[in-house]
Amino acid sequence: MPGKKKYYTESQEKMARYAKAIAHPARIYILDFLADNIDKCCYSGDMAEDIPIARSTLSEHLKELKKAGLIQGEINPPYIKYCINKENWEEAHQMFDAFFRKRL
Amino acid sequence: MPGKKKYYTESQEKMARYAKAIAHPARIYILDFLADNIDKCCYSGDMAEDIPIARSTLSEHLKELKKAGLIQGEINPPYIKYCINKENWEEAHQMFDAFFRKRL
DNA sequence: TTAGTATTTCGTAGAATTACGAAACAAAGA
DNA sequence: TCTTTGTTTCGTAATTCTACGAAATACTAA
Numbered sequence: 001m002p003g004k005k006k007y008y009t010e011s012q013e014k015m016a017r018y019a020k021a022i023a024h025p026a027r028i029y030i031l032d033f034l035a036d037n038i039d040k041c042c043y044s045g046d047m048a049e050d051i052p053i054a055r056s057t058l059s060e061h062l063k064e065l066k067k068a069g070l071i072q073g074e075i076n077p078p079y080i081k082y083c084i085n086k087e088n089w090e091e092a093h094q095m096f097d098a099f100f101r102k103r104l
Numbered sequence: 105m106p107g108k109k110k111y112y113t114e115s116q117e118k119m120a121r122y123a124k125a126i127a128h129p130a131r132i133y134i135l136d137f138l139a140d141n142i143d144k145c146c147y148s149g150d151m152a153e154d155i156p157i158a159r160s161t162l163s164e165h166l167k168e169l170k171k172a173g174l175i176q177g178e179i180n181p182p183y184i185k186y187c188i189n190k191e192n193w194e195e196a197h198q199m200f201d202a203f204f205r206k207r208l
Numbered sequence: 209t210t211a212g213t214a215t216t217t218c219g220t221a222g223a224a225t226t227a228c229g230a231a232a233c234a235a236a237g238a
Numbered sequence: 239t240c241t242t243t244g245t246t247t248c249g250t251a252a253t254t255c256t257a258c259g260a261a262a263t264a265c266t267a268a
Contacts, residue, residue: 007129007156008130008132008133012129012132012133013129015126015132016127016128016129016131016132019126019127019132020127020128022119022120023123023124023127024120024124024255024256025111025112025119026112026256027120028112028116028120028123028203029112031207032116034207035206043214043215044214044216045213045214045215051111052111053256053257053258054257054258054259055214055215055216056216056218056257056259057256057257058215059215059216059217060216060255061256063216063217064255075264075265079213079214079215080214080215080216084207089204089207092204093201093204093205096200097197097204100193100196100200100201101197102136102139103138103142103188103193128225128226130226147244147245148244149243149244157226157227158229159244159246160227160230160245160247160248161227161228163245164225164226164227164246164247165226166245166246167247179234183243183244183245184246
């Protein structure tokens, strides 16, 4: 721990991480897709058909969103069913809301 | 215009741009600073004293936020007074809110 | 065991981001 | 005019991001 100076608050770092996760139209597309099909199984392949990127690229975007904690994948072989991680989603929502509300 | 296929919606592209603008702790710091000093003049130099980055780097971050439309600079020589661009700020707030609210 | 399906990981390349210090700018004041 | 002051732009380097196709993985079914 010592030697590692913190110049930004935990909150600022966390906000930046969440913002980065959604800072790409393909990732917004993915989250929109999950929202629009909230009761269905959302597989990587379903999304790949609508979006003009290679499947491997889509997979990397899914990995980013997973790393950020915004989605989670439930293995259902040979598929993987993706969905929103509600706990972190709610946290992000509240952080962004407080952030934007603060200066109005 | 023709030849330029759109794969993502305008809204998705715009969300991604706003998210990208705030996807760095230094830029969140700047926006927090502007919020905490809403009635004061906010100069680049004031922020530079609290933040461990070169002034030129800070200036680049300010440029990014300006480009995204989230802040604006009012020239008050030899200073430049920065403040939130309320119109775009409100738009971003609403977009993020709708985005997060959609899937809960 | 072999073949088939859905998905991810790997290797790689090009583009974009972040950072710094030096130099340039623009305005005020001596 | 020459300095000083606050800030931005430039040149550059290191890192990160985005993208692709090929190969690997993991499981099912024949």
